Amino acid sequence: MSSGTLYDKVWDRHKVADLPDGRDQLFIGLHxxxxxxxxxxxxxxxxxxxxxxxPERTLATTDHxxxxxxxxxxxxxxxxxxxxxxxALESNVEEAGIDFYGLESGKQGIxxxxxxxxxxxxxxxxxxxxxxxxxxxxxxxxxxxxxGTSQIRxxxxxxxxxxxxxxxxxxxxxxxxxxxxxxxxxxxxxIGQLGVDGGVGHVYEYGGEAIEAMDMEGRLSVCNxxxxxxxxxxxVNPDQTTYDYLEGRQYAPEGDEWNRLVADWxxxxxDPDAEYDDVVTVDADGLDPMVTWGINPGxxxxxxxxxxxPDDFDGKDRKNAEDAVEHMEITPGETMEGYEVDVAFLGxxxxxxxxxxxxxxxxxxxxxxxxGVRALAVPGSETVRTRCEEExxxxxxxxxxxxxxxxxxxxxxxxxxxxxxxxxxCASSSNRNFIGRQGSKEGRTVLMSPAMxxxxxxxxxxxxxxxxxxxx
Amino acid sequence: xxxxxxxxxxTGIPVRxxxxxxxxxxxxxxxxxxxxxxxxxxxxxxxxxxxxxxxxDHPFNEYHGANILVVNDNFGCGSxxxxxxxxxxRWGIRAIVxxxxxxxxxxxxxxxxxxxxxxxxxxxxxLQSFIESNPEAGIEVDIEEERVVYDGSEVGAGVDPxxxxxxxxxxxxxxxxxxxxxxxxxxxxxxxxxxxxx
Ligand code: SF4
Numbered sequence: 001m002s003s004g005t006l007y008d009k010v011w012d013r014h015k016v017a018d019l020p021d022g023r024d025q026l027f028i029g030l031h032x033x034x035x036x037x038x039x040x041x042x043x044x045x046x047x048x049x050x051x052x053x054x055p056e057r058t059l060a061t062t063d064h065x066x067x068x069x070x071x072x073x074x075x076x077x078x079x080x081x082x083x084x085x086x087x088a089l090e091s092n093v094e095e096a097g098i099d100f101y102g103l104e105s106g107k108q109g110i111x112x113x114x115x116x117x118x119x120x121x122x123x124x125x126x127x128x129x130x131x132x133x134x135x136x137x138x139x140x141x142x143x144x145x146x147x148g149t150s151q152i153r154x155x156x157x158x159x160x161x162x163x164x165x166x167x168x169x170x171x172x173x174x175x176x177x178x179x180x181x182x183x184x185x186x187x188x189x190x191i192g193q194l195g196v197d198g199g200v201g202h203v204y205e206y207g208g209e210a211i212e213a214m215d216m217e218g219r220l221s222v223c224n225x226x227x228x229x230x231x232x233x234x235x236v237n238p239d240q241t242t243y244d245y246l247e248g249r250q251y252a253p254e255g256d257e258w259n260r261l262v263a264d265w266x267x268x269x270x271d272p273d274a275e276y277d278d279v280v281t282v283d284a285d286g287l288d289p290m291v292t293w294g295i296n297p298g299x300x301x302x303x304x305x306x307x308x309x310p311d312d313f314d315g316k317d318r319k320n321a322e323d324a325v326e327h328m329e330i331t332p333g334e335t336m337e338g339y340e341v342d343v344a345f346l347g348x349x350x351x352x353x354x355x356x357x358x359x360x361x362x363x364x365x366x367x368x369x370x371x372g373v374r375a376l377a378v379p380g381s382e383t384v385r386t387r388c389e390e391e392x393x394x395x396x397x398x399x400x401x402x403x404x405x406x407x408x409x410x411x412x413x414x415x416x417x418x419x420x421x422x423x424x425x426c427a428s429s430s431n432r433n434f435i436g437r438q439g440s441k442e443g444r445t446v447l448m449s450p451a452m453x454x455x456x457x458x459x460x461x462x463x464x465x466x467x468x469x470x471x472x
Numbered sequence: 473x474x475x476x477x478x479x480x481x482x483t484g485i486p487v488r489x490x491x492x493x494x495x496x497x498x499x500x501x502x503x504x505x506x507x508x509x510x511x512x513x514x515x516x517x518x519x520x521x522x523x524x525x526x527x528x529d530h531p532f533n534e535y536h537g538a539n540i541l542v543v544n545d546n547f548g549c550g551s552x553x554x555x556x557x558x559x560x561x562r563w564g565i566r567a568i569v570x571x572x573x574x575x576x577x578x579x580x581x582x583x584x585x586x587x588x589x590x591x592x593x594x595x596x597x598x599l600q601s602f603i604e605s606n607p608e609a610g611i612e613v614d615i616e617e618e619r620v621v622y623d624g625s626e627v628g629a630g631v632d633p634x635x636x637x638x639x640x641x642x643x644x645x646x647x648x649x650x651x652x653x654x655x656x657x658x659x660x661x662x663x664x665x666x667x668x669x670x
């Protein structure tokens with residue numbers, strides 16, 4: 001059993017009661033909501049004639065089903081089901097008095113991008129959302145977990161969820177990232193090392209010099225993919241980087257109240273003598289830019305490294321590798337460099353933030369997208385889009401031949417019409433490369449950092465971003 | 473709001489077959505619905521229809537008003553979708569007797585207050601045959617006494633201890649239990665540094 005970690009301290013503060021089935025009743029400090037998983041929960045509340053208990057601790061936006069092509073965002077949407085879902089959300093939040101960042105707000109976007117950039121996500125909170133990538137918010141030193149429909153009902157009705165405490169694994173990332181290597185590469189490497197099931201039953205505490213050196217957007221990318229490593233949540237202890245990011249944002253308090261909170265945040269970090277259930281060390285020194293070669297995020301290798309052979313694995317991993325070789329049509333022993341791509345997709349809750357577009361723009365500047373490539377840039381939020389446009393980043397993308405879209409999940413899971421077709425290969429900054437994830441059963445996804453997506457778009461094939469001059 | 477469930481009485485409906493998965497119970501395409509309201513109509517939607525879309529002789533087309541479902545081995549396997557027990561409940565099912573159940577399905581049933589009780593292959597087969605010949609006959613699933621009573625006799629049934637405790641003591645509904653703690657919850661919330669106390 002862990003003790004003295006941020007996870008322990010935050011859990012204890014939020015625990016309301018022991019439940020008869022052995023789980024804890026845990027108060028939820030921030031409930032983020034989107035259109036796909038919430039309507040059924042509101043329906044169940046109505047059946048019981050219960051009101052939302054803590055509407056002021058809830059924040060809603062719309063992301064999964066939203067068209068990202070500016071020409072398709074007029075209401076009602078062409079897709080009737082998308083229209084129905086959004087209308088349901090709009091009337092539910094209105095009735096309950098929940099803050100909603102819809103299409104007209106100018107701040108709409110992916111919940112995991114919007115929460116942090118509005119300053120709603122803060123250290124020491126418990127955070128849930130009906131979406132598995134809620135782990136993202138752990139970057140601020142929060143305990144953030146994805147939940148299912150019946151738990152959404154619970155948190156709406158009671159402000160709480162019934163939860164089981166997990167073990168805490170410290171993931172110590174040593175070393176310094178080389179040029180061209182991004183936080184995304186670090187988390188892909190961690191998942192490759194620890195496996196896609198490696199984190200089951202655990203939350204990950206990320207620390208060490210490589211994590212401490214990252215800005216908030218980098219830490220968000222890392223925590224985002226905790227779930228891909230099987231961990232229920234992932235977090236980074238808050239520090240000056242965290243406070244500097246938050247100060248002055250919409251939901252961040254000011255003056256004395258701000259100082260009081262920062263003082264509290266200093267106390268909730270894991271103690272120097274905290275006990276962990278497990279500690280692993282991962283070295284980021286000399287790490288290559290990473291690319292996936294398979295059909296889960298753990299099937300990953302450095303861009304200069306050979307694709308492993310199924311013979312290198314046993315049991316289930318071997319079968320998965322065989323399936324990957326067949327689906328991806330790759331050759332073990334070769335590198336992924338030169339693997340042809342048809343689509344370049346930049347965005348999502350993993351890598352749809354301003355710094356991600358900045359890094360990609362450095363590669364794209366003065367270059368053009370290969371003529372065989374369909375290239376999509378989808379900002380994670382309208383705030384991100386606006387900021388990029390102020391900096392002229394959108395122009396670099398458009399000049400290079402990218403479509404410049406509005407905010408949403410888009411081709412990450414292809415619920416909104418943005419989709420792979422046939423066996424297209426997609427160089428993607430998203431977090432899942434499962435078969436069918438991007439909308440086509442034959443479609444093939446290669447996960448990588450934003451700069452690597454830009455490099456692939458230009459070359460028409462997977463390329464080493466370090467071969468582009470001036471790349472960082 | 474907390475409700476104790478000690479027994480369920482009514483008439484039976486047999487659905488024969490091992491390994492009936494949640495995709496058969498509710499086909500995946502109905503998962504996009506924004507409420508559970510109509511889920512009852514989607515229970516066994518495809519299994520209830522022939523290739524032309526006409527209703528066939530599936531039990532869910534015939535045993536109207538029945539509330540005790542009798543199934544065979546490994547019922548509710550496959551994806552963990554909560555839609556499956558929701559669909560059965562909204563169709564009218566209040567208890568399920570079977571040879572065995574997939575674990576997640578069983579837990580989902582528990583959280584809806586639907587007891588799942590087990591019996592061996594022969595016992596289940598005899599019960600299914602009895603219902604097929606006597607669709608109007610009364611049946612009782614007694615969770616407290618761990619038995620099924622029908623046709624003037626009783627047979628022993630297995631009830632998972634945690635399910636029994638949860639149902640009989642009215643602790644199966646976590647929403648209701650946590651709702652009862654709302655005053656305590658507000659106290660915890662108001663003590664948090666990031667929440668302004670009222
Ligand atoms: S961007 Fe992708 S992973 Fe993130 S919330 Fe949307 S669909 Fe989920």
